[in-house]
Amino acid sequence: MNLKITFGRWTAELYQRAIHVTREPDPHCPNCAGSRGGWIPYGDDAEWDECPCLDQLRTWRLPLWPGARTTAEEPF
Template sequence: MPRLRIQLTGWDRRTLILTDTPDPDCPRCDGDGGFAYDYGDHEGEYAGTDWDPCTCWDETRRWTLLRFPRIRRRSRGVRDPWNVEPPF
């Protein structure tokens, strides 16, 4: 049974999507959706964390529901904030 969630993405092009979520009852990942593990560089120092997704979840499974239009703003030119004259 799919576990779907509505999500808002993007900031230059806002989109409402329907996406899959990890199985909360998965015995392998305990509902986290994957496995995180730390790794080190050639000197043994911490170099980052990798993520392996679990088979109970497909991160690429998503459907676009609604794309929001871009609101273009008019350029009004540079105005002097200290100018007290009317703008006409």
């Protein structure tokens, strides 16, 4: 079961082993207007560049580690 929560430009998805946090393009950006996934064309060829409204890393994965295991062993 996955849980997805959206806060403005941010989306957090909860999976069994990790939380994925993603930032979407700015819908008010004068360069890309939030369309095309934050990519803007440049030059005469069909070349694309990332819009400045996005960082190069726009998805973070936060692993969920299992809880600490307790042992019933004596310390000595």
